[in-house]
Amino acid sequence: xxxxxxxxxxxxxxxxxxxxxxxxxxxxxxxxxxxxxxxxxxxxxxxxxxxxxxxxxxxxxxxxxxxxxxxxxxxxxxxxxxxxxxxxxxxxxxxxxxxxxxxxxxxxxxxxxxxxxxxxxxxxxxx
Numbered sequence: 001x002x003x004x005x006x007x008x009x010x011x012x013x014x015x016x017x018x019x020x021x022x023x024x025x026x027x028x029x030x031x032x033x034x035x036x037x038x039x040x041x042x043x044x045x046x047x048x049x050x051x052x053x054x055x056x057x058x059x060x061x062x063x064x065x066x067x068x069x070x071x072x073x074x075x076x077x078x079x080x081x082x083x084x085x086x087x088x089x090x091x092x093x094x095x096x097x098x099x100x101x102x103x104x105x106x107x108x109x110x111x112x113x114x115x116x117x118x119x120x121x122x123x124x125x126x127x
Contacts, residue, residue, distance in 0.1 A: 011041030
């Protein structure tokens, strides 16, 4: 590249610009820059912000797809795993959600959000 920047640097720059647009409430501009960042260098955190921007624009189904992508990229991120489990619950894919939440708790027993969701799923079992 003529300016000496590699793809990661360009992707990170686009990611930061997207986040800045998100912070000031311009979801459409944020989405433009974040998608470019992802195309240059796929990162789970970029997926998270794309999902946030899409949700704010009323595109919940596509946002859920980006939450899933974030989990695929980094399944060991506790918050990302919890957010993906929430998507699965919304899709009535309870057993898959439970498996993800259980693995998250095994990996990090102190991560209370996953434990709370898993407990709430166990509480809804018919007796």
